[in-house]
Amino acid sequence: DGGITQSPKYLFRKEGQNVTLSCEQNLNHDAMYWYRQDPGQGLRLIYYSQIVNDFQKGDIAEGYSVSREKKESFPLTVTSAQKNPTAFYLCASSNRAPLEQYFGPGTRLTVT
Amino acid sequence: GENVEQHPSTLSVQEGDSAVIKCTYSDSASNYFPWYKQELGKGPQLIIDIRSNVGEKKDQRIAVTLNKTAKHFSLHITETQPEDSAVYFCAASLNTGNQFYFGTGTSLTVIP
Numbered sequence: 001d002g003g004i005t006q007s008p009k010y011l012f013r014k015e016g017q018n019v020t021l022s023c024e025q026n027l028n029h030d031a032m033y034w035y036r037q038d039p040g041q042g043l044r045l046i047y048y049s050q051i052v053n054d055f056q057k058g059d060i061a062e063g064y065s066v067s068r069e070k071k072e073s074f075p076l077t078v079t080s081a082q083k084n085p086t087a088f089y090l091c092a093s094s095n096r097a098p099l100e101q102y103f104g105p106g107t108r109l110t111v112t
Numbered sequence: 113g114e115n116v117e118q119h120p121s122t123l124s125v126q127e128g129d130s131a132v133i134k135c136t137y138s139d140s141a142s143n144y145f146p147w148y149k150q151e152l153g154k155g156p157q158l159i160i161d162i163r164s165n166v167g168e169k170k171d172q173r174i175a176v177t178l179n180k181t182a183k184h185f186s187l188h189i190t191e192t193q194p195e196d197s198a199v200y201f202c203a204a205s206l207n208t209g210n211q212f213y214f215g216t217g218t219s220l221t222v223i224p
Contacts, residue, residue, distance in 0.1 A: 004155075006155075033212075041216065041217070042201065042214045042215060042216040042217050043156075043201065043214045045211060045212075048211065058211070090155055090156070092155075099144050099205060100146070100158060100161065101146065101158070101203075101205075101212055102158060103148075103155035103156045103157070103158075104155050105154055105155045106153075106154065106155045108153075
């Protein structure tokens, strides 16, 4: 998992509540990413950020929000507007060159 | 945008045999192709990558080949071991640090 930490590993929430997933990296990487993974499926990009104070929507950004106030941190908020939030969430980071992307251990979010 | 297709979705091999996983991509501008191994409940781990200026790269029992003309690349695992059992993902990206496009994954089972 390199120098990327995600906490907590398991998270349980009631429907209608916002929840924030933590992602921290000490690799001095410029870019950070959030992906969602559903059982038996690939990775879908939620948001990514190439520099501090800047981020772009990925393919499935609706119902999610992010911030990038520090280079090391890229928290993801799953809002009540996300219709089906239960999933495995993966954070990743990469340098611009060479372009190698590393993943954190993931957070499994269950919303009931 | 880029579209990455991965085959097969599941693969079973006897211990000691070779395993081959294939991916195709659509955007000829993609120039970086990583492969990830994901064990159950964990984040993907970068195992090997290749850039468009290289046709083949090897690291012990793992090799990746790239055919830019045909726009496909493959992962080869020789002398497979039970600990190679996992889900493998291919990806494609431009070397500008924007987005990574992932295949849908191959579940590899090595039978002892």
